[in-house]
Amino acid sequence: MTDSYPRLAARTARFTLGIPRNLSVSPDGRKVWFIRTPDGVTRTGQLWEHDVATGTESLVVDPDALLGDSGEELSAEERSRRERARESGAGLVGFAVDDTGRWASFALSGRAWAVHLAGRAVTALPSVGSVVDPRVDPTGRTVAYASGGALRVVGVTGQDERALVEPESPTEVWGQAEFAAAEEMDRHRGFWWAPDGQSLLVERYDERDVPVWHVADPEHPERKPAEQRYPAAGTTNADVTLWHVGLDGSRTEVLWDRAAFEYLASVSWNQHGDPVLQVLSRDQRRVQVLAADVSTGATRILRDVSDDDWVELSSPPRLAEGGRLVTLEDVDGMRRVVVDGTPVSDASWQVRSIVSTHPDCVVATASQEPVEVQVVRFGLDGTAEPITSGAAVHGAVVGGPTTVVVRSSLEHTSTTVTVHPEDGEPQQITVASEPPPLEPVVTLLHAGPHALRTAVLFPRDHQPGSQRLPVLMHPYGGPHAQRVLASARMFLEPQWLADQGFCVVVSDGRGTPGRGHAWERAIRDDFAGVTLDDQVAALQAVAEQYPDDVDPSRVGISGWSYGGYLAALAVLDRPDAFHAAVAGAPVTDWRLYDTTYTERYLGDPNTQPDVYDRNSLIGRAASLKRPLLLIHGLADDNVFAAHTLQLSSALLAAGRPHSVLPLSGVTHMTSQEVVAENLALLQVDFLKQSLG
Template sequence: MANMVGGMTTEPLSFPRRQARTLRFTLGAPRAFTVAPDGSRVVFLRSRSGTDRANLLWVLDVPDGTEGGESGGRERVAADPQALLGGAVERLSAEERARRERSREGGAGIVGYATDRAVELATFALSGRLFTAELRAGTARELPVPGPVLDPRPSPDGRLVAYVTGGALRVTGAEGEGDRALAEPESETVTYGLAEFIAAEEMGRSRGFWWSPNSDRLLVARADDAPVRRWWIADPARPDRAPQQVAYPAAGTDNADVRLFVFGLDGARTEVVWDRARYPYLARVHWSAAGAPLLLVQARDQRSQLYLAVDPDTGATRMVHADEDPQWLDLFPGVPCWSPGGQLVRIADEGGARVLAVGERPLTGPQLHVRAMLDVSDDDVLVAASAGEAAATPETGEVHVYRVNDLGVERLSQEPGVHSAVRSGPVTVLVSAVPDRPGAQVRVLREGKATATVASYAEDPGLSPRVRLTEAGERRVPCAVVLPTGHTDGDGPLPVLMDPYGGPHGQRVLAAHNPYLTSQWFADQGFAVIVADGRGMPGRSPAWEKAIKDDMAAIVVDDQIHALQALAERFPLDLNRVAIRGWSFGGYLAGLAVLRRPDVFHTAVVGAPVTDQRLYDTHYTERYLGDPNRQPEVYAANSLIDDNGLVGAAEPARPMMIIHGLADDNVVVAHSLRLSSALLAAGRPHEVLPLSGVTHMTPQEQVAENLLLLQVDFLRRALNLG
């Protein structure tokens, strides 16, 4: 698309620039849905256009269903950050920037909100200030409280708002009256009401406090990171600035000390008691009117966990259920919780399948691989699931929404694709991404019938991926093969670009359009691009995911080779010119590929790689590789480098481009610097591209664009493509 500058038409933006400017074509798409219990309103976030990063808070007034068909409903703005800030530039505290990094949030404006039980009042932080929005009236205003404000949440009855500032948990009236501190940190290393690094980065727990259903007290996490080892992250391009101190719990070292308290509105506290020495990880907290507060706590090795009910008057806990697994226990969205009837709802690996269980009874079997619990009602449970090992037909890359109860299983989403849902009362918001159209469609269903859609303002990518979803080899490795636009069988074999993530919990093969935009762009530069999800990836069975225990390196590389060689029998692949690229775990996998199997892989782009597993965090790394103090040989076998240099490197030496953000506090740049030093000592060809001021994300527009262009240039040179 051409651009107008000063009345003159300029050259159209390149795909890499458009993708960077639109945050991978996610800007302008609606997200973060909340449905009112009476079904009258759907609340969501969306920016004004596909290039605007600032999200507004919107309300859709849902039709009552008597009109029939997708009659639309009325959308209206409940809060506009530009108006609320008077056009001022948004300013983020260091704590808010860290919180967004943990959640991979690249947007601006209102990036998160919380509502009361009736979904009549919403609260959110904007530029470190506290705002509320009356969702029926569509009016918003600021509450005068100390800041910078983090994670404000209204009480279920809408009369109070709790929030965190300066590590303290405070409460104010919904009109701004009576602001007071409930819990104040005893030292600079203590915070109340916030998720510690490990919970936010690895457990999927972004919260640190929870209101009681009666709005009369709160459960509050206290995190003290004094035991955590300190690291220092400097910006070499800004030598005038002091390094940033980061409390980083590397594998085998101490975590933050996390406790839980019940706080009354008068500040009185009661500590919740469980065996924290045996179960130090506070993984989940649930508090609803259906039962006592419910905790899920995990052992450090993640092979055992307890579901605990809390007596909020005494802090005592009783065990509701216990799980054990010889490899590890996964955490899942939406569980544990109580059903309205007071039964425990959980997702568990039982009988070789991942099942939904209510009480002690599994409600699903090996035909489904349950991924998340979306909602539970008196009549059923809504889940997201993919086809299990025993499914009649494979559904490569598909995720569907199902209703589950004692009578059986019903699939709500019909089109092949990736679907999710949010439900309350009679209304369900169904979000569907499918292979043959860009973005995602959002439909509002009342009693199962479509009654409205939520518009997306996301830009059209102008690129239609030519994707073939398949399973490769006798292992049936899920794969996506992307060929150049217009390529025909008579055009001859193509150089190959493997484009995996390859690591646990990072599924890349999805039956949707937008996940392959970058892959298609690479394909159009003259490659056959292959995305392969080998063992360790989610979506098939617990055994498939847990096969990598203690042996990530060898298995993930072997599955990439297995897929490549099987696909070469069906697609025009030139196995004498094979490249691999990846970021994070994908960068680690790319480095493994060229160092250990240079007979297969001829060059690699290694982005933000975890080269030494001892430098990555506790909850993630120890889940797969155990304690490095007890299994140092396992860590050495799964690293690219050790104290003596490269581990398991083979000949011939292959060229590598190593890319890393110098401000990365997740995979610190020491990983890449140590790899480069080891490569240099071994006389192996490589290039290093340091990204000043860039974290583990690369949201900067020019950086993101040029990263793609530089990678293509490097791959062409390395493979002698001209």
């Protein structure tokens, strides 16, 4: 019997296994290193090398060969780190290479390893405790790693293992990113090597005053609940400082106005000058970019940027050739490349990330049409030269004269990884992913007065005008996540859902990325109003576009995380438009979510509690009139199960029938194969029964 699509999607990590990732190009452009699983169903990442001169690739590190029958073991700290990074892979999930291209380091089964890349000699380094994020220094002599709250170092050949800095209390940690940075600021690192490899900048955080929350395992009442320091909105964050630490054990604190700028958003240190810090105020309306004098710890202000709503964090500021400062800033309504305070990209491009800097240009990813992402060379003279083209999503990595482009389009579900040498023909890096069992058939619309980018999918055997199908809205709908992109891979699950007998609609409303400053900030203080209104507008536009093919009297909505919040909100606030909902891991009261994300958009609950009340689902419980299925992983340490349980209690108190599906041992990611399959089938059955 052929396995179902949901089971295949879980087994293949949504058909991403086998796609090269973590691409890195040597400074001279001669080598490309990457992680790839051996096939499309094995989760164990291996380290590979592509030789640009010959166009051939070779296996550098095979975790199975290193571990043998003992297999991989992960510590609680490493599991937590992977949860923050939404990492479900095994084996190698990251690596670091020195600037000489001689040595690479990586973590495997809780240990630090080094590999001499030319000789393929792999060494398990002496280490203490469970190793987190081992990184070889730029000169290829020393590996630093975090373990047990300390930052430790060891030579690449295994000599002189020792602690550089150690915690003085159980709540103090050196060399790792605190929860807020890892979960909400896309910063997963806690230390940065100096270009000469003789010292590091090291984060120290102390969670002593952060509230303690508990994650219980009701399936195993004999086990104690796991304690977790969780900075809920309006409460105390971890105390974060940054230190310059020499290999000789010397240390100097890097100083800035931490009372005014509580968050350490990013750190960059390269050969072009002093290290650059990006610090952020608690209300996130002001950012300073600082240069640090590591000998004294003093900092000086390079940029000071403010916004009435919030300053968006994107690519970390960095120094480029000649000591020029390169930042991404919102100028004239669009995110632009700014060099030494002057925008060099024009306002027709919404820049998404910096790829690389060069003496005469900055290479970045950017969009003019929000469903497409191109790689663009922005000249310091104001010119813009797209490197890629077409209706697709592109990414790139640059090293010396070599550029590697990753491309995914609506034309097919495969991803291509192409090496572009300075001279010669482009070269393809092997993609070993499993082909999906279906090809999405996607129609993109500009829906409603805001031209919402909206995808519509019908069953592949549907004949236009033959019958009016129930509608299934399938949004995320919140900030920092875009669902409607010119990539067929984005629509595999929506197509499978459509094939179950629905017209599936995926729409990106205001607040999602890609469309400029005002678009993103339209949700300020109003998640509930703006994001739901846009889903209604998309629904109405589809109903008008396909009057003979959709039935607006049978509309379901399903989503996960913010999409779960939006799904539950839809049946609570607009039962006239939405007739059933599946809400997975929904945030139901924003007071229960973390500081950095929630306060960015809704402010401080202590000073504007009315905003939190207006955006909460709890107070709306009595208005439920439609079928609602709540799903939640009981081991979720991001959106705690308390969200669903509190909403369920309020619904019960109001006498409103609903269904709750608890998932024992499941976190915010439901990557378990059997769970994912049965969960998908249960949701479809619920929606079919509820919508008739």
